[in-house]
Amino acid sequence: MSVRGLLASRPEAFGLTLDLLAGADGLDRIITSPHIQKTGLALAGFHEYLKPGRVLVFGESEIRYLERLEPPAAMTAIRLALARDFPCVLITGGFPPPPGLVVEAERAHLPLLHTAVATPAAIAKLSSLLDDSLAERTIVHAVLMDILGLGVLLVGESGIGKSECALDLIVRGHRLVADDTVDVRRRAESIAIGTCPEMTRHHMELRGLGVINVKDLFGIASTRSSKRVELVVQLERWDSAREYERLGLDEEFFELVGLRFPLVRMPVAPGRNIAILVEVAARNQLLRARGHHAARLLAERLERTLRQAAPAEPVNDAEDVEDAEDLEAGGGR
Known part of the structure; x- marks a missing residue:
């Protein structure tokens, strides 16, 4: 599913209004996973946790972290986070995007989306929408x-x-x-x-x-x-x-x-x-x-009935006589 297709799929029907802020040239990028990628520690240099093909989410914690960095450091962190092959970036909670993020999204032709929905709800709604759209x-x-x-x-x-x-x-x-x-x-x-x-x-x-x-x-x-x-x-x-x-x-x-x-x-x-x-x-x-299988219950009941009605094994009188004679002969010796 492309980012263009995501915007055209009426996400507002899921309670998720999406606005495009930058990176319109990259709307044909493909979303391959319904799972959402939280930026988290990736901004601090732990990029091995980033999975390509997922929508990258910037929530309140990521925005506040970038605000505390010096502008050169913030720009470096943003560039490293966006270096992976992500289809788009979503800013949640209605927070204004950091200036460096808008510039880098335009430079990389990476769609930058924005929603006023809080991060937990936005992730849940977007996951549901993508799960429905990407399903087999x-x-x-x-x-x-x-x-x-x-x-x-x-x-x-x-x-x-x-x-x-x-x-x-x-x-x-x-x-x-x-x-x-x-x-x-x-x-x-x-x-x-x-x-x-x-x-x-x-x-x-x-x-x-x-x-x-x-x-x-x-x-x-x-x-x-x-x-x-x-x-x-x-x-x-x-x-x-x-x-x-x-x-x-x-x-x-x-x-x-x-x-x-x-x-x-x-x-x-x-x-x-x-x-x-x-x-x-x-x-x-x-x-x-609910565990009630009529045919099997009938078959089991029939099997029990047949087993109970089966005659006992016949006794071989001739073999019993021979065994008794052998015992007597052994006792006489």
Whole structure:
């Protein structure tokens, strides 16, 4: 993400207003990390702690430290701190920039940004914005639903009935996140968030009806803007020659943005109410997340019952007689 892109991404929506003070020629510098770099001891000469690709923050402590230095020493400290490959510098807390910093930023074509937000809040807001913008992402041809608070991604070939299933789920009181095109972004280590592109938000395309606005038809409570993906249901055409899962003991996973999600393969055939089956799959996944696995509990109970009902090992009378005769013969000798 470039510094120009950062300024154009409406950071004020995150409560972070950014102003460009100097270094406009370097707006195409690239930000490669969502982590923020505090200058800290780097101004005192400990430059090994500075990581390139991060936004360099000057807070109150850095500003006060530079104010206490003689102008030549302050300029030297600034030049050494900016010698690394930083995309931009951000002054927080509304403090005026040291004169040497403005001059050096212009000379190095390094964007110098300014915000009135206090340092801790500015770092938190900027980290959140960059984490969202730099996250690994992909576009999936699918439908994302919020079913009982669980994010369920419906995938399958075109025309299999994903949108019709989603519409049935909406009628049953569940919420639509995205239809046809789902923007999935990875957040943190194990979280993927699905959203709908702004252009098609709240809309659904149904063969025979065309495009409908779900929010206008069913109310604002029938939609939501984003949801964490927690379960994937793959709709497949029924194949009579194929064996489908009957017990639910074998677990499958669906890989997306480098993460693995529980996968349920749902065969589609005339007479099957897919929406109810998907809702039951979501309920079942919620129970599994709480440690209640119905199929495994049944299998364990069946195994215990069979073990208790198994007959004792048969006694071999002939072997017992031979052992007794051997003992008697040994005693007689």
